[in-house]
Amino acid sequence: MLRYIKMNNNFYNKNIEESIIIGEAKYKDSKKISEIHESRFPKPYGINYIKLLIKNDINLILVAKKEKKIIAFMVIQKVLDVSEIITIAVEKNYEGSGICHKLILDAIDRLKKLNVKFITLEVSNTNLRALNLYSKNNFKKKSLRKNYYTDQFGEKTDAYLYERKL
Ligand SMILES: CC(C)(COP(=O)(O)OP(=O)(O)OC[C@H]1O[C@@H](n2cnc3c(N)ncnc32)[C@H](O)[C@@H]1OP(=O)(O)O)[C@@H](O)C(=O)NCCC(=O)NCCS
Secondary structure, eight states: OOOEEEETTEEEETTGGGGEEEEEOOGGGHHHHHHHHHHHOSSOOOHHHHHHHHHOTTEEEEEEEETTEEEEEEEEEEETTEEEEEEEEEOGGGTTSSHHHHHHHHHHHHHHHTTOOEEEEEEETTOHHHHHHHHHTTOEEEEEEEEEEEOTTSOEEEEEEEEEEO
């Protein structure tokens, strides 16, 4: 059954989430991941950096696929029993469909199996959608880092450090 929810004057379709398959990124996924990254962030990582991230076992990189096409990804760095969400993004036209929420739930399951105890991340205090995503997933604000990011207009923004116990 389709569920349409109204938020900030946008209707979005929660039914998409049910058709999403999550899995670990493969080397051949680098191009698509870098395209999504470039379309969602002012400073793109570039394909070569994404390749390096995938090759390095310290990272857990998950992709969300709809009909075999990658539409979202997340990069997590594992260091002993603490992991950090380095980046997460979904294609603009799938935003607000619960896909990154699903990625986070899947990551948490995998990290628990690896005996990870905490997940941390930094997020701009102006990124309302991301702030909601993390608080909805029980991440708690630990501190504020002043002038941590520079946006596409050259403006400085503060970052919250979030943490979630597993
Ligand atoms: C932030 C981002 C990753 C969220 O991904 P998403 O798949 O759209 O997130 P979800 O659909 O799982 O929504 C998560 C929550 O965000 C909140 N949300 C949704 N639409 C929102 C809006 N218009 N304004 C504020 N919060 C909103 C809701 O709480 C939602 O949960 P709910 O729909 O169950 O209530 C995505 O918007 C994105 O790729 N942004 C660009 C890259 C980025 O900023 N990454 C984060 C860096 S820290």
